Amino acid sequence: MIEKGSTAHSASSGDPTLDRRYAWAEAALKDGDAAACVEILDQTLAQAYHFTAAWHLYGLAQEALGHKEEAATAWRQCLTLDPNDHFGARLDLARIGAMAAEDATSENFSGTLFDAYAERFDSHLTQALHYTAPALLKAAMARLCDNAGRPFRFDTVLDLGCGTGLMGEAVRTEAGFLAGCDLSPRMIERARAKTRADGEPLYDKLAVAGLTAFLTSRPDVCADLVVAADVFVYLGELAPAFAQCARVLKRGGLFAFTVQSHDGEGVVVGVDRRFAHAEGWLRRRLKEAGLTPIAIDPASTRQDRDVPVPGLLVVAQKG
Incomplete structure (x- = not known):
């Protein structure tokens, strides 16, 4: 899950002895002995202050002991050592309330996570997590097009965070030109291997x-549909993405996406390290971008430990 490379963001200290200590600390925390984990890491970090992975684990152990301030300090040290945040320290800071969720997006963490996940992505999502976002989005768009008396057909479709191509497979027959983007090179390899x-x-x-960078590279009013299936669970602030979607969409074009949701206000990071966006917050951001919601429906697109994860399915239109 962690990208290999320089010790600034790898799981190695550069010293085999200290790496073994890290493994012992990790095992201790997994066994429920957070105090032992902290004790081992205190010794380890005294000798390898640059050991980013150890700082991240130290934060998790301190959190398990109920020491949120110490956990936050450790994760801030992670960001000092690795500003590109390959360990998702921003997500952990937001999860415990030490950083605004809107500021906690970590594209490098998401990219390396999904690189490691690519080979088993399709089977794990569809079988273990009962993932249904592509089918739900397609059904919603078909229904809305039918109700509006417009053909369920889109000349140009942009699939944001396309992964291995599950959403692309769902809408391929309704799309003229289909383009996709993803942070993970391995995910893109899997999508590129798929055929009609x-x-x-x-x-x-x-x-x-990244999806916002990809949208920025597209011309004005070039797309008839922009779709993002379970992608915004990895982004906190969505205003830049919404603004770019509005820019690239033609008049009457659709923007369809799913999110995890919660009953409170604004944006939060859950224990699953995913973002959840409140309905009111989404409505405000869409309005600010010049997009009009035509459907916002409760929808669970996957399960977590056999329990449906609360979510929303949103279809908005460019005026």
């Missing part, structure tokens, strides 16, 4: 890029 019934590539264009 006639043997042609599933996607007409694929890019390794």
